[in-house]
Amino acid sequence: MAELTWPRHALSIGVFEFRRSVRALWQDKARLTLMAFGMVIPSLLTLAVTIVFADAIRNIEEFAVPDMVRGMVALFWLFGVYLIAQRVVSARPRINAESLMLTTVSARTVAFGLLVAEMLRILAYAGFPILVLTGVSVFLLGSPVSLILLPVAAVLFAATVVVAGSAVGYAVALLVATSPFVARHKTILGTAATLLAMGGYFLFLYPQISGLSQAALAWVPIGWLADLAVVGTPFVGSSLRAVGVIAGSAALLIVGGLLVERETAVFWFIEPVSPDTEGSVSEQTAEKENLRPATRDSLAAAVTPLVVPRFVSTPVQRVAEWALMRTRRDPNRLMFLLIPVFAIGSPLVSTAVQSGSIGALGAPLTAVALPWLVGSLFAMNPLGDEGAVLPVTLTAVSGDHYVRGLIVPGLVFGLPIILLVTGLAGLVSPYTIGEQLGLVILSGYLTVVAVTISPAIGMAFPRFSAISVGQSRDVLPPRMTAVAVHAVLVLLPGALLAALLVAPRVARTVLAGVFGFVPTIVLELLNSSPDGIGILSTAAGAFRAVGENILAIGLDQLQIIGGGATLIGGILCSYILYQNAVHRFNRYVPL
Amino acid sequence: MPRIETSELTKRYGETLAVDRLDLSISEGSVYGFLGPNGAGKTTTMRLLTGLTRPTSGTGSIAGVPITDRDGLRPHLGYLPEEPPLYEQATAYEQLEYVAGLRDLPERATQERINTLLDELDLTADATTRIADYSKGMRQKTAYIQAVLHEPDVVFLDEPTSGLDPRAARTIREMILDLADSGTTVFLSTHILPVVEEVADTVGILSDGQLVAEGDPETLTQRAETGDTQTLEDVFLELTSTDPAADVEATDG
Numbered sequence: 001m002a003e004l005t006w007p008r009h010a011l012s013i014g015v016f017e018f019r020r021s022v023r024a025l026w027q028d029k030a031r032l033t034l035m036a037f038g039m040v041i042p043s044l045l046t047l048a049v050t051i052v053f054a055d056a057i058r059n060i061e062e063f064a065v066p067d068m069v070r071g072m073v074a075l076f077w078l079f080g081v082y083l084i085a086q087r088v089v090s091a092r093p094r095i096n097a098e099s100l101m102l103t104t105v106s107a108r109t110v111a112f113g114l115l116v117a118e119m120l121r122i123l124a125y126a127g128f129p130i131l132v133l134t135g136v137s138v139f140l141l142g143s144p145v146s147l148i149l150l151p152v153a154a155v156l157f158a159a160t161v162v163v164a165g166s167a168v169g170y171a172v173a174l175l176v177a178t179s180p181f182v183a184r185h186k187t188i189l190g191t192a193a194t195l196l197a198m199g200g201y202f203l204f205l206y207p208q209i210s211g212l213s214q215a216a217l218a219w220v221p222i223g224w225l226a227d228l229a230v231v232g233t234p235f236v237g238s239s240l241r242a243v244g245v246i247a248g249s250a251a252l253l254i255v256g257g258l259l260v261e262r263e264t265a266v267f268w269f270i271e272p273v274s275p276d277t278e279g280s281v282s283e284q285t286a287e288k289e290n291l292r293p294a295t296r297d298s299l300a301a302a303v304t305p306l307v308v309p310r311f312v313s314t315p316v317q318r319v320a321e322w323a324l325m326r327t328r329r330d331p332n333r334l335m336f337l338l339i340p341v342f343a344i345g346s347p348l349v350s351t352a353v354q355s356g357s358i359g360a361l362g363a364p365l366t367a368v369a370l371p372w373l374v375g376s377l378f379a380m381n382p383l384g385d386e387g388a389v390l391p392v393t394l395t396a397v398s399g400d401h402y403v404r405g406l407i408v409p410g411l412v413f414g415l416p417i418i419l420l421v422t423g424l425a426g427l428v429s430p431y432t433i434g435e436q437l438g439l440v441i442l443s444g445y446l447t448v449v450a451v452t453i454s455p456a457i458g459m460a461f462p463r464f465s466a467i468s469v470g471q472s473r474d475v476l477p478p479r480m481t482a483v484a485v486h487a488v489l490v491l492l493p494g495a496l497l498a499a500l501l502v503a504p505r506v507a508r509t510v511l512a513g514v515f516g517f518v519p520t521i522v523l524e525l526l527n528s529s530p531d532g533i534g535i536l537s538t539a540a541g542a543f544r545a546v547g548e549n550i551l552a553i554g555l556d557q558l559q560i561i562g563g564g565a566t567l568i569g570g571i572l573c574s575y576i577l578y579q580n581a582v583h584r585f586n587r588y589v590p591l
Numbered sequence: 592m593p594r595i596e597t598s599e600l601t602k603r604y605g606e607t608l609a610v611d612r613l614d615l616s617i618s619e620g621s622v623y624g625f626l627g628p629n630g631a632g633k634t635t636t637m638r639l640l641t642g643l644t645r646p647t648s649g650t651g652s653i654a655g656v657p658i659t660d661r662d663g664l665r666p667h668l669g670y671l672p673e674e675p676p677l678y679e680q681a682t683a684y685e686q687l688e689y690v691a692g693l694r695d696l697p698e699r700a701t702q703e704r705i706n707t708l709l710d711e712l713d714l715t716a717d718a719t720t721r722i723a724d725y726s727k728g729m730r731q732k733t734a735y736i737q738a739v740l741h742e743p744d745v746v747f748l749d750e751p752t753s754g755l756d757p758r759a760a761r762t763i764r765e766m767i768l769d770l771a772d773s774g775t776t777v778f779l780s781t782h783i784l785p786v787v788e789e790v791a792d793t794v795g796i797l798s799d800g801q802l803v804a805e806g807d808p809e810t811l812t813q814r815a816e817t818g819d820t821q822t823l824e825d826v827f828l829e830l831t832s833t834d835p836a837a838d839v840e841a842t843d844g
Contacts, residue, residue, distance in 0.1 A: 005695060009692075009693050009695075012689070012692055012693060013693070016681075016689050019680075020678055020680040020681065023680040024680055096676075096678060097676035097677060097678060098676070099641070099643060099670055099672045099676050100670070100676035100677075100690065100737065101676075101693075102642075102643060102661075103641050103642070103643070103664075103665060103668060103669075103670045104665065104690060104693050104694055105665070105693050105694075106661070106662055106665075107661070109693075269643065269644060269645060270644075271604060271644065
């Protein structure tokens, strides 16, 4: 039985964990900026729209909340549950300072404390948008009751998402901890689950793809939060549903809370099975060195079924196997890749779907984005990934071998997959055979460039300490700067090459805009001289001329000269950065 | 009644015995030095006794509370694991106040106790510095204070002097003796044998999960038949050797 004061202690843990999160975030300015943008910009946009259309909003006439809105709420809720579950499984299944906490308070107190902390994080993130919406509802729609009900709906949404997501997450974590099969294949199973969840999400988000509308999810009771949120406004919901969702949420919180308590009480006190030995025990708790099978090539066995080809030298093979094993055993480090995928990929796909050009976009997107992804997998933080072993590695292997070892996994395992996928994407695209073949070759070229340049970038911007609280201390993702530099070096030239191949006219227009007309417009706006004379005006004229000259270039010429220069630039860049990585490794002095 | 008592306490991981039928009886106010080579089962034993993992078989109790009753155990024990359980983003003061709050300790008395302990361990000047900026020794001292803050009946210390400079290590040793004098039972696991020789009333040596020797340091270091005195290190090496010849020698001795 938990101590009598457990709710107070759980709240205390939640607040303390939340404060730690804030402090950790404050120290990581890149993440802070990213999160601030993600939070402030949508709110400001909403605010701007409401100000512009204030009169129209005031005069909205009553109409019933459509099923589409309820379905949308349910869809976001389900996606939120997936995100929280994924977070619990991959990053934070255990509390920090576990031995302290579990000998100080009950498991129930810790579990509820973690739930409170997670809820506070969500509310902190969503606080500003909720405030804006509440303001709009109260002042423009004339609904004073929204002052209470809209935040209540938001809190219920956050609380139920956290509790349901945690219940699912701990169930999965428990499965990983008890089933050797699941533990061994958690990366592949996790990837499959992610693809399934994301696929389901996009099917409903973009009805154009599947014909499934969000309205199809209106039956999910959590979507009735929409009915609660609009009480008092001109949007008319169902009172019965509004009351029902409060009762339903309460029931979900109680049942989910109990489930989380049960799961954590088991999960935190069992010894997780080892992913390496069927039915064996974890490395930390077994304390028996002789538990591990002393096979001579245990490193190769650890990455099976993948096999690093034997034609590379042994040091290169070992570094490659190590990079593969690290990626496989610690996929949490790669969560950072989801940020650009969502930030750039989501609007791109959304636009393509809505304009009906998904087929035309799919193949070039695959040819450019997949090489970047594979290039980021193995070597975006090689020195930091070595951790305490770095001095040993530096003295054990040459820079040449080390860098080649980091490149091998991407080339051996990434390249064939990318060629195949791009080829398949080309088959369902509207492009000619020649263009399809060109895209396949481009994807191969970009893969070689992406994996070759990543070690140098990763070494130039290493990260040696784990980020952020609430995540496992072992999670050591690369620096955002390294990710950004790598993305810019691969995605921009890659996009240009793909555009030159399948849409040269678009490429020419974009180039003229970027290098000519956009600077012209900016300079002309900055020019305060009324008669249009001055340095800025002269510069604007020069840029306009550049833009016009680019537009005047023939498409064939642009493809051959522009494409050729970019291709050669990529090869040169790869060579220079490869040499730079070798040099950096050979000269690196650990602090 | 013994403060720590176990009977046939066993922990099995799959086919491997981590702790094998351990019988302990440790009285109030004593310091028990728990020795063993790496992988002998010391940490597993401590995790069993602190309720952090469940025994496969056998029983155990801390201050009369069964080790399977985690909620009953908590008020009676303090635990300092080998890796100090601290929050990097907090200051020592914040960390200690937080833990005291979770244990429902009275505020005023706790403040005084925190200040006294910080003072004794020479941490007062750094108490408002973030733990992320602490040295290993400062972390160890903070974690030690955290483990004894609530004046538990039994304190489990896993390598408490690890990473400390000689002065701080001596302070910790003196504090262990003070704890024992005030009636607290100290279960001390360390590889630094002179520390055990200095502070322990009883020494237990664990090898391959089994308690292979137990007694006060003087008895253990005394060769029964010859009357020669060995160091505790000699005894430890003999009893935990995997070399059969050494085993024979140890048995003969």
